[in-house]
Amino acid sequence: MNQRTYTLIGFILLFASSVFAQDDAVPVDKIIAKVDNNIILLSEVEAGYQQMLANGQYPQDKKEAKCDILKGLIVNKIMYAKAQIDSIEVDDARVSDELERRMQYFILQAGSQEKLEKTLGSSVNDLRDDLRDQVKEQMTVQTMQQQIISDVTITPKQVKKYFESIPQDSIPFLSAEVKVGQIVREPQVSESEKEKAKQQLMDIKKRILDGEDFGVLAKQYSQDYGSARKGGDLGWHGRGELVPEFEEIALTVEPNEIADPVESDFGYHLIQLLERRGGRFRARHILIRPKSNYQDVKDAEVFLDSIRTLIAETDTLGFEKAVNLYSDDQPTRANAGYFKNNVTGSSYMATDELDPVVFFAIDTMTVGNTSKPLKYRTEDGQDAVRIIYYSDYKPPHYANLKDDYQKLQQATLNSQKNEILEKWIKSAKNDVFIEIDPEFEGCNILEGI
Numbered sequence: 073m074n075q076r077t078y079t080l081i082g083f084i085l086l087f088a089s090s091v092f093a094q095d096d097a098v099p100v101d102k103i104i105a106k107v108d109n110n111i112i113l114l115s116e117v118e119a120g121y122q123q124m125l126a127n128g129q130y131p132q133d134k135k136e137a138k139c140d141i142l143k144g145l146i147v148n149k150i151m152y153a154k155a156q157i158d159s160i161e162v163d164d165a166r167v168s169d170e171l172e173r174r175m176q177y178f179i180l181q182a183g184s185q186e187k188l189e190k191t192l193g194s195s196v197n198d199l200r201d202d203l204r205d206q207v208k209e210q211m212t213v214q215t216m217q218q219q220i221i222s223d224v225t226i227t228p229k230q231v232k233k234y235f236e237s238i239p240q241d242s243i244p245f246l247s248a249e250v251k252v253g254q255i256v257r258e259p260q261v262s263e264s265e266k267e268k269a270k271q272q273l274m275d276i277k278k279r280i281l282d283g284e285d286f287g288v289l290a291k292q293y294s295q296d297y298g299s300a301r302k303g304g305d306l307g308w309h310g311r312g313e314l315v316p317e318f319e320e321i322a323l324t325v326e327p328n329e330i331a332d333p334v335e336s337d338f339g340y341h342l343i344q345l346l347e348r349r350g351g352r353f354r355a356r357h358i359l360i361r362p363k364s365n366y367q368d369v370k371d372a373e374v375f376l377d378s379i380r381t382l383i384a385e386t387d388t389l390g391f392e393k394a395v396n397l398y399s400d401d402q403p404t405r406a407n408a409g410y411f412k413n414n415v416t417g418s419s420y421m422a423t424d425e426l427d428p429v430v431f432f433a434i435d436t437m438t439v440g441n442t443s444k445p446l447k448y449r450t451e452d453g454q455d456a457v458r459i460i461y462y463s464d465y466k467p468p469h470y471a472n473l474k475d476d477y478q479k480l481q482q483a484t485l486n487s488q489k490n491e492i493l494e495k496w497i498k499s500a501k502n503d504v505f506i507e508i509d510p511e512f513e514g515c516n517i518l519e520g521i
Contacts, residue, residue: 102509104117104142104509104511107152109153110149112142112146116145117141120141120144147497148213150500151213151500152213153504154216155213157504162208170211171200171207174207217493221489221493226485231480235471243471247424248465248466248468249421249422249423251410251465252410252461253392253395253410253461255379255394255395255459256399256458257456257457258454258455260364261362261368265365266340269340269361269362273360274332287304289358290304296338296359299357304344304358306354307354309353309354310351311323317334317336318343321341321345327345329345330344331344338359339360339361340360341357341358341359344356369447376458380443380445391442391461394409413425415482416478417482429446433446433460434460439462443460445459
């Protein structure tokens with residue numbers, strides 16, 4: 073009953089809905105199910121099936137697999153229809169943010185915007201328009217689902233009962249796991265580089281005041297690539313939703329006024345207020361990130377090497393204390409410096425879940441060691457330096473309550489949530505109108521929900 077997530081391949085298959093599997097070519101798409109006013113197309117089922125194949129899943133019974141895919145689609149539509157009945161809505165700004173995040177992911181996977189457009193035979197703007205309703209529906213369903221299961225909690229007794237209910241010959245065998253952390257140092261950009269960024273924005277401001285279009289220049293120069301594609305437009309925001317430096321400008325300048333460049337943790341912004349209504353505002357910006365130079369990176373390496381010495385060769389500083397004092401990476405810093413399994417929430421991860429660069433770093437290390445400073449690029453493409461700490465190793469083993477309580481706790485919680493969702497769906501399906509094409513009547517979908 074989880075929301076479907078598409079890889080680039082799966083999305084392309086869904087978008088190009090007229091293209092089906094080689095031996096399943098269908099000349100015309102059609103509606104195969106309705107849930108209230110919401111429809112499901114044959115192409116969606118075909119896209120789901122092709123996604124299975126792309127993921128290396130080759131079901132023995134093709135018809136049964138497609139029935140399961142349709143069942144999942146109908147369950148989602150039931151939740152969406154109920155959300156509409158209950159007036160559950162997702163803010164358009166959140167939809168736009170998520171849509172842009174996905175668009176950037178697709179572009180990254182394809183290699184460039186041009187390559188993505190060539191693959192799809194359509195412009196990115198058309199793609200964005202076609203995807204918006206789907207993203208809004210998915211986010212609405214997620215909101216509905218969270219509302220249903222938000223109060224689910226479990227006790228240690230329930231975890232123990234769940235584990236004891238697993239047949240002895242079905243207890244999972246877990247692969248080796250490691251606990252690995254990092255301390256990240258982002259190079260301190262020199263004042264001269266900062267001045268270059270500010271001067272570039274001042275030059276751009278002058279060009280705008282002389283008659284050039286803000287939106288055109290944002291697309292050309294802004295390093296906030298999500299908003300740059302929209303001419304720098306960030307949409308509507310309220311107090312506390314953007315960094316304080318940006319918000320202070322947006323709430324004090326007059327509509328259409330362009331402020332002088334202002335610095336935030338993201339870089340330097342050239343901000344123009346478009347509209348303001350009470351405490352909410354709509355603004356656009358051009359972002360320039362000052363670049364670190366060779367010496368800035370070298371200074372970060374020297375700094376982290378000194379921290380490494382204190383951790384590895386003296387008793388004056390432990391890894392977790394050093395993380396709290398010096399690491400610039402917020403996600404790992406919030407977890408005492410350790411990488412985290414996003415599914416279980418555990419700091420122990422299978423080696424194949426690690427970033428390959430991190431894996432190869434610890435492959436030559438022993439537990440308790442800290443690596444030399446390593447240069448790398450952050451997710452937003454900035455230069456940074458880090459040291460890797462190899463904290464612990466768990467050999468392969470059969471799951472047990474002592475060593476794997478966190479995983480079993482998550483499995484128990486998921487089981488409870490699924491049980492509640494199934495009960496909710498059984499009840500909710502009676503509140504909506506459901507019609508299924510005779511072609512899929514043999515699936516017995518309504519009986520299985």
